[in-house]
Amino acid sequence: MKAFVTVALKKTVLDPQGKAVQAALAKLGHAAIRDVRQGKCFELDLAAGTNPAAARTEVERVAREVLTNPVIEEFSIRWDD
Amino acid sequence: MKAFVTVALKKTVLDPQGKAVQAALAKLGHAAIRDVRQGKCFELDLAAGTNPAAARTEVERVAREVLTNPVIEEFSIRWDD
Known part of the structure; x- marks a missing residue:
């Protein structure tokens, strides 16, 4: 039984890492992204x-209390039984 | 149209970051993980x-050529139309 927890910055929080990737992709010609x-x-x-x-x-508790910083991040869980 | 690209170390490659998280969770009492x-x-x-x-x-090319180091990593793509 596997759980996939995705932790990402909230939509309202600036994501400089993502912006840098987007800028690099644009320079490489991937303008559609x-x-x-x-x-x-x-x-x-x-x-x-x-x-x-x-x-x-348990996994939801771990995601909420350990893996995520609730001030700036949000999480989602996907299950693979 | 959104693509979610997940990049992870190949199963054959040691993942010290994951091991550290697992050890921390075990110490916190989450032995089932x-x-x-x-x-x-x-x-x-x-x-x-x-x-x-x-x-x-395009997204498959970006994932393969830019986001992933093919020597040690593998990727998967999920679509949200």
Whole structure:
């Protein structure tokens, strides 16, 4: 059972790293790409036999309390059972 | 039209950053999380009216040639039309 947690800066927060990537891509001729935002991904591998409901609660807690800085970041979770 | 490019170390490459996160989570009592791998995410926003087929080709090229180091990394693309 795997969880993919994506952590990205909130839309209202400036993302200089993404802006730099976008500027580099524009210089390389990729003008169709108007905006880039960069974030972090975590692939969490859960022990086999973990109760699915408990796992969901635990991963959401880990994402909220450990992986994300709630002041400037937001997270989303995708599951691969 | 948005593309989400995930870049992660190949499974055969050691991921010390992910190992550090896993060790920290284990210390915090999250023993069910057996393994963590960390990667980068890019959210690419394409200009409205871009030809979808051309956009797919362009984003795949950008992911392969610019965002990924093919020696140690691999990428995947998810689309949000």
